[in-house]
Amino acid sequence: MIATFRKAFWDSRMGVLWLAVGLALYAAMMMSFYPMLVAQAAELDDMIKKMPKQMIGMFYSGDLDEFSVSDPGVFLQGRYMLWAIIVLGVTVGNQAFNAFINAERTGTMDLMLSLPVSRRGYLLGRIGHTALTVLVVLVVSLIVFLGFTLVVDEWTLSVRQQAEAILAAFFPVMVIAGFAYMINALIPSSRHFGGGLVYVFVFGAYLVHSFCVTIEALEPIRPLFLYDYYDAGQITREGLNWGHVVLLSGVALVYLGVAYWRIDQKELGV
């Protein structure tokens, strides 16, 4: 397990580095607009509140009644964390597919499983690698935002607020990772819809959840989507919601548990 974990992390180290750097640059670019947003907050809020709720909902998955363009928590959620979760969701989805279905297709799974490595040990090594990737990227993001605290006077969030808001994204991303690993354990490599399912889980769920915020008829299904259980803005205002953390952790563990159970029975396409 340790050896497969180390190999996976070694193989992806440059990808993880560039992902962290790319998100940091994106955060810096967004932050460069923030002082201007604060300066013109009244006008911008007035203008945005005249927009259809559906439009705002597409870019902000949190509570629209709390929406204020200059609120640092809203800014963190709408301008950074939402996209970070989607980018990380795609990344962990790819990692899960590279671990199994892509490895089955390219033939490297043959080599791996000819070694004294159990399927479950291999799975755990790869999940560990995915969790570490997510943590590394989130920690780098946190360091970048803490840096902004020093240079952007308008950025008033405390260290604790930022740490809770950013690091809590680990849980929804691990739900996506769990789902992707479960799909890899359940679907034969000869089927080509597994990736599509994961992308629907990441993007489709985001879109439908956005509509749920604004379309009354969809409101009852809103709690079905993972985006309902993470809102950086809300965390900065109210602190970490442990109920959400437990729920997301539980769902991720259920998905990973199914993957752990089924991978041993999977007819590998090697």
Place this chain on the structure above:
Amino acid sequence: MTQSIIETHNLTHHYGSFVALQAVNLTVQQGEIFGFLGPNGAGKTTAIRTLLDFIRPSAGSATIFGLDTVQDSVAIRRRIGYLPSELALWDNWTGIQYVRWLEEVRGATNGYLKEAERLAARLDFDLARSLKGMSTGMKRKMGLIAALAHKPELLILDEPSTGLDPLMQAVFHELMQEARSEGRTVFLSSHNLPEVEAICDRVGIIRQGQLEAVESVSNLTRVSFRWLTLTVAGPPTVNGFQQIAGITDLSTSALPTGGSQIRMRIGGDVSMDTVIKQVAQFTVEDMRFEHPTLEEIFLTYYGEGEA
């Protein structure tokens, strides 16, 4: 006393409704080189993948070292070296990085790296090179080093010499014979008959998922045959060949150069000395032997009607 290293009991595997392996019963003894022969799609690779627990038996079971291939697969694979037929390496590594990682995964003791370096020297392979962009033959050499370096008790090799040049094929044959002389067992799948003849003690012939026969190589060679094509000066005469028992399918054709071509099938039990003496009656411009294909051996072995 020799012990069975591989035993299969009615080993069966279905891909949906397609039966890839049907009730195969096979025993491979310690210290032998066992060739697993069959045409493409016969079930060789499916059998190997089932033995290695990549895929699960639909029915029946198999043991290696007396351990169940499904329940004890990790313990079994610790003692096995495997080379797949279509080798895909992690090409972001150099050879030495790959070897060091294998050493860690296998928990190999002292001497693993040294043995890998010794094998690399034998196979004329530079471990410092990146695995990216390597030719099929070079990848094969890396695969062989990876399969052999921990000195496994059992080697499972799927089409091992594909892509190796003749010199390296000879080195590969030496390595296999060394493994046998050390009491290790080799199970190799191939459709390369000369290679099987050169190194195997026994062969199993699989066809359409069924084990048709298990024979010693000497028996296989006896029923085997060769095609001989002669290009000779002058008109074709075949009387002398017709009188040699075991020579069949004689045919002749005139060549535009004025010479002629004679083609015949020489049975496995025909004395080559007799054939050569008859060939010497001609002014020979060219002489070519061809090994039969496996399909032809099957036809010989089981009779054309059955096959």
